Amino acid sequence: MTNPPSVSRGRRPAQGAPVIDRAFALLTAFNETRRAMTLAELSRVTDTPPSTTLRLARRLLHLGALERDADGRFVVGLRLWEVASLAPRAHGLRTVALPFMEDLYEATHQHVLFAVLDGMEALLVERLSAREAIDVLYRVGGRLPLHSTGVGLVLLAHAAPDFQEAYLAQPLVHEPEGVPLSSAALRRALAEVRRNGIAVVNRQEPRPLLAAAAPVRGADGDVVAALSVVVPAGHTESRFISPALRATARALSRGLGAPVSAALPPGRFPDRP
Structure with missing residues (x-):
């Protein structure tokens, strides 16, 4: 990473x-x-x-x-x-990701986000949004905090240990709520993301929303991006979003050349023919 x-x-x-x-x-x-x-x-x-x-x-x-x-x-x-637009880490991934994002968009008709790690933040490479979708704070090309967004938690949870330690060592505040976050609480959240293979964030400001995100892996099996769905709070439950999100992230990972075992969520096995 x-x-x-x-x-x-x-x-x-x-x-x-x-x-x-x-x-x-x-x-x-x-x-x-x-x-x-x-x-x-x-x-x-x-x-x-x-x-x-x-x-x-x-x-x-x-x-x-x-x-x-x-x-x-x-x-x-x-x-x-x-x-x-020629940056290979964004443009190349985006080109492969778009068809999968469109499938996920058709299933949700809300926001579908695709982000990569850049420095100490997540960079939003692409976003598909329905006209009636809830307002979100981030634009394509914008930066998202790792500790308080779905895509950010996924990218941070799968980052190198020294990167995580450097990130955890700094003062952390949830934005836009302005609520401090302890490093211990963030460690627990990252462990949960790794265990479940998905990150879920419930936010109340500026409007209540739910974001779910899953890792996208490259040819070497490492996480290279995060895929997310953002919906209004109460619109649907994460358990209904998660299956479609997991399946799309897995298919996208395989489209990027990830080994089948690496593309699978925790506890899952390849589909039998």
Whole structure:
């Protein structure tokens, strides 16, 4: 599994940092709540002198990595999307996963999520959603906390032991509820995920929902992604979601070349011919 990065994502580059670090800091300053920024805002958020910010922003505009909106503010450019769409760990998995996700979507008509581990977070690679489905907080390309989401718990439960220890060592708070989570409670939750082969999360804010997630394995048998269904609380019970979710995750794993034994849920055996 992916090891924790040596430098925290989004960390401001030190004074005198290489130009590429400063340019990357400008690009990663954009997020769900900061989709467009003025030059002054970019400078302040990245702690970069205005003159340097202007020079870098102009170059990024020229390369297509940044664009300007109707108000003249800076926004992420399509060139970045074009390049990012070629990332093999996301694009390759997504290509194989989509047909299986569509089957699961037809069975639930809610949200179907597909995520991978990236750094200390889960990265949402794809999401299929019905128009009438409950609102969720995460978008494609967005990041999800490992300790309080279904896909995150699955990915963390099957991560390398040293990764888990590094994650458990940090202060943990359930978001958006703002409720602290002890490392002991998280250890128990991860053990439960490994034992059951599925993670179930019940959330009350901003709207009550239930999320169930299952591991997806690659050709070497290791967990490479997580597949999840999110439904309104009370819409259905996890015991009704789990069989379809398990079967889809197993079929997707086999589609990725996982050995039959690795693709099976705990306690299950290959179907007899």
